[in-house]
Amino acid sequence: MQQFDILVIGGGVNGAGIARDLQGRGHSVLLVERGDLAQATSSASSKLIHGGLRYLEHHEYRLVREALGEREVLLRTAPHIIWPLRFVLPHRPEMRPRWMIRAGLFLYDHLARRVSLPGAESFRTAGDPRTAPLRPEITHAFGYSDAWVEDSRLVLLSAMDARARGATIRPRTSFTGARRAADHWIVTLEGGEEARVRGIVNAAGPWVQRALEAANTPPPGKVRLIRGSHVVVPRLYEGDHAFILQNDDRRVVFVIPYEGRFSLIGTTDVPHEGDPGEARCTPEEAEYLCAAVSRQFRRAVTPEEIVWTYSGVRPLFDDGAADPSAVTRDYVLKLDGAGAPLLSVYGGKITTFRRLAEEASGQIGAALGRPGTPWTGSATLPGGDLGGMTRAVFIEEMARALPHIPAEWLPRLVRTHGSLLPEVMGGDPGRHFGAGLTEREAAWMRAQEWATAPDDVLWRRTRLGLHLSPQEAQAFRDSWEGLTSRR
Template sequence: MSALFDLIVIGGGVNGAGVARDAAGRGAKVLLLEAGDLAGGTSSKSTKLIHGGLRYLEYAEFALVREALIERERLWAIAPHTVWPLRFVLPVSEGMRPAWMLRAGLFLYDHIGKREDLSATRTIRLKRDPAGKELLPGPTHGFEYSDCWVDDARLVVLNAKDAARKGAEIRTREAVTSARRDRDGLWQVMTGQGTYRARAVVNAGGPGADDVAGAMGRKPAFGVRRVRGSHIVVRRRFGHDRAYILQLPDTRICFAIPYEGEFTLIGTTDADHDGPLDQVEASEAEIVYLIEAFNANFADPIARTDVVYSYAGVRALVDEGEDRPEAATRGYRLSLSAKSEGAPVLGIYGGKITSYRHVAEEAVDMLGTRLDCLAKPAWTADAPLPGGDFPKLAQPILVRELQADYPFLSEAEALRVARAYGLDAVLWLGEAKACADLGRDFGCGLSEAEVDYLRREEWAQTAEDILWRRTKLGLHMSVEQQAGLEEFLAG
């Protein structure tokens, strides 16, 4: 007889990991199945922002923005190591949205979402402010406002880790091939490695949600519009630590964001994606578009040869027939099967990373109307994610404490470790007194002890898992250093 779970979650992106965490914390026996690596798709290819979405106000998405702004505060509080504040500079450019419109939008942005410790919007004179010196002549003033930055892939892993600590089983690289209700009315879920039974299933397939529905013999409850968002990375361009949000002539916006200390992240695009989901790359046209967007605003232009890395992710947006992909709603829809069908299946369609916790909570609440084991109070709004049990303003203190306890860490290394692991860094740093105590040094601060921890506790298997999702050290390491890690993992 195959194993019986209360809930099987299909999809190891941020929504799937969030649901697994919430359900496991309510006492359910949970299995999460992911065809690839955790956050292997969209959830590691975002713009890395926890934000309300200032531009969504233009589309009258007031409820969506308010919910996201409330979640922004909550996520900063429960994951202060991997979520942190970032100030954004918004120049007022001639021929674009007028100053009064931007000021009104930012007033709403500051006041509809229960902003607490984040700094309020202020007007800045660009000729006097260091941020203005980076821009081409033209804009004389602008606004500076707050949002938050996140290491998106680590947010997913932290949710999966907490789910596992609460009893969930996490299985990566195990694709679902089919699922059907059996004679007892329970779900029977088949993979290449085994068969599992469940009292309920959640389809958290993201841009592949319609494919998952098909494997379950069901029609998708909502149309999914696959919209590709592409980004480019260049060497650091600015002499300050603020980001820019830029207005473009086609009415879109573009971000230029400090990234990984030594780089600047530029994005994003909105393009309908008709290709396979396992081959998602920034097109040459999108790369050129982002270069031109940057050069239309900044005094120090970039060329194609300055792009050191590019990536693209496919957003799963609810298709409501909008003409332009950027106008498609970033809201989400939940679909629960009829009680008469037997064991329930709940589908998650759309959404954005900022709202994942609330999406998961609402999904588990809905399932709680059908499964007694889930009919318990919601709990995730105030519960720290692994390593995040410290005050949200104390990240700099944590960095200093890491350097005090492990003086062989440089300031940059301590910051990376603090933001990735928080208080859990000690689980692999242990009693180390020198770098040599952590085993082999793969370069850029990546040690054998950290690699072993990532394989043992965070489901990492390949160099790509480690260098581009569990860490972003792939940006920093040489080809030879990356090859050394691959050789070690294969040995």
């Protein structure tokens, strides 16, 4: 029977972040995930590293301050998968007065130290190319900064770093039960395999209560499952900026440049029932998102234009709020110390995953008598060391270092692999399946990134499923079993 200090249940962003942090503090860690890494909520986000401007209206100042501080940390430690994004906020007088928005943006700029991003501004829309998509009756707008993240890759890179430090990462391995003693757990995994651990971190996301049931442990509180759906349509406007639109129900809807050729619209906030793994964007949600954009853009957006949808379920701690949009997005950690410790994780934002992991690691470590020292605030994720270069300059460097790689492939490859690119693509690329996806890169993802099926590559480790033709995608699937590492 294998022995570890800590079992982490869940291979989303929180579980991967916690496993990385704990392993770096000297604990031996086993992480298990019932599906692929980042298969559920963590690959279905709005893909933003942001403070959460709208959370100010709910007086969640601590959450916003922490998220804004983390924005700077993540821009510095993962610059290949996280980069600045400028937002335009059209003013609708019937929604919120301009003075209120100005005050909120001032607070947003000053709640935490801002180093790398420009501050907010207000401007007239007339003649400004950024607001060309907006209806002419919208005469004023605001601009502010946040950041974009390749969400699935944030999870993968955290897991890769945990593995490099000694953690055991087991995707597609379900946690099925546990027996508790005073100073250890005997945990049962898929297939009847057992392991002895001193403590458990339950970061199972929407399945957090199910994991507690499997461990025969009463839940420390209720969870609210809230579905957030997104739609992808052909690109709606020119420019690299995003829009944050005030909707009639006082929620906000984002319109974000996506994968070069598309626009991403999201998100909804509706209660979810049933299996979180079966979450789908409903026709009503798609209509809601399209209508929110159509009210403020010159041209209508219709559900018929949608080329892809995705949905994720947020496991929020039930704070009693009647409105799903008002339920706190802050994370809640619940430690059960009645015997060997078990720490359960509720809620959280992708932006604050590192801080959540830091706090969770400290709590479970302290329960085991060894809290360790926080260390992740200054440690780059794999591929994040660009040698002080901007991504644009690093792409130029890679063009010189890898002359056999077509120049048009390099921006996407750098956004995927960063400084690992010479190792990933340093040899013969092999077969090209389309959209810059090669046999060599796919084999790397199989060998190094736990990809076990074609869609793991097409829809999580990359989003190239949007770019390949049906024939190209099928050719890739047909070639999957024959892929071997060409390193």
